[in-house]
Amino acid sequence: xxxxxxxxxxxxxxxxxxxxxxxxxxxxxxxxxxxxxxxxxxxxxxxxxxxxxxxxxxxxxxxxxxxxxxxxxxxxxxxxxxxxxxxxxxxxxxxxxxxxxxxxxxxxxxxx
Amino acid sequence: xxxxxxxxxxxxxxxxxxxxxxxxxxxxxxxxxxxxxxxxxxxxxxxxxxxxxxxxxxxxxxxxxxxxxxxxxxxxxxxxxxxxxxxxxxxxxxxxxxxxxxxxxxxxxxxxxxx
Numbered sequence: 001x002x003x004x005x006x007x008x009x010x011x012x013x014x015x016x017x018x019x020x021x022x023x024x025x026x027x028x029x030x031x032x033x034x035x036x037x038x039x040x041x042x043x044x045x046x047x048x049x050x051x052x053x054x055x056x057x058x059x060x061x062x063x064x065x066x067x068x069x070x071x072x073x074x075x076x077x078x079x080x081x082x083x084x085x086x087x088x089x090x091x092x093x094x095x096x097x098x099x100x101x102x103x104x105x106x107x108x109x110x111x112x
Numbered sequence: 113x114x115x116x117x118x119x120x121x122x123x124x125x126x127x128x129x130x131x132x133x134x135x136x137x138x139x140x141x142x143x144x145x146x147x148x149x150x151x152x153x154x155x156x157x158x159x160x161x162x163x164x165x166x167x168x169x170x171x172x173x174x175x176x177x178x179x180x181x182x183x184x185x186x187x188x189x190x191x192x193x194x195x196x197x198x199x200x201x202x203x204x205x206x207x208x209x210x211x212x213x214x215x216x217x218x219x220x221x222x223x224x225x226x227x
Contacts, residue, residue, distance in 0.1 A: 032214075042220050044218075045215075088156065090156075098209060098216070099146065099158055100146070100158065102157070102158075
C-alpha cells in the first residue's frame, strides 16, 4: 500500500522565519512528488518534482526531491502571515491512472 | 488554465437522505476524475477513481454501494452519498485529469453536513 508521511504535523513560527517541511514516500511505480497549499478550500498546486537533485523555486518557496532516499523538502524563507495554511505533499503513481497518495499535511501558522 | 467546478459548494441534509455532488471540468475533457474526502484537520483520502464510460475503482474500505459514482461524460462525474449519516459529514473534493496530461486539477470542494 502506498504511503506518504509528512513532518512536522504542525509548526508555529514568526514572520521572517524560515521553515522546512518534510515528506517521505513509498509509492508503487513512483512518477512524481507534488506539493500543494491548502487554505480554506481545495488544494492549490505549488510544485511537481520528477527528478532528483533539481531544485524548483517560486518566489520564497523552493523544493527538492531525493529519489534515492524517497524524500522531499519544501522550504519557505522569510515567512509571512499569508503563508499560514496546510501544506500537503502527494506521491503520484505511474499505475492506477496516476492516482495521488497524500500525506497527513503540515499545518503552518505564521504569527506577526 | 484548467478549471474544475463542484456543485453544490455546501449542503446540509437530514440523516437517511441521499446527496448528489457534481464535478465538472469546464474547459477540458477529463477521462479520469478522482474523488477525495477530507475530515477536519486531516489530509485528503482518495475514495475512488472514476473513468468515463466504465465502473469506478474504489479504494479499500470505501463502500461502493454507499458512494455511487457516475462518470457519464468527459466533463462530468457525480458522487451520490446514499442514506447519509452524520459520520459522512466531511469535505468532498474532486479532481480531474485531462486526456492529454498527467496533471490533476482540483475542484473547490463540497462541504457536506448530515444532521
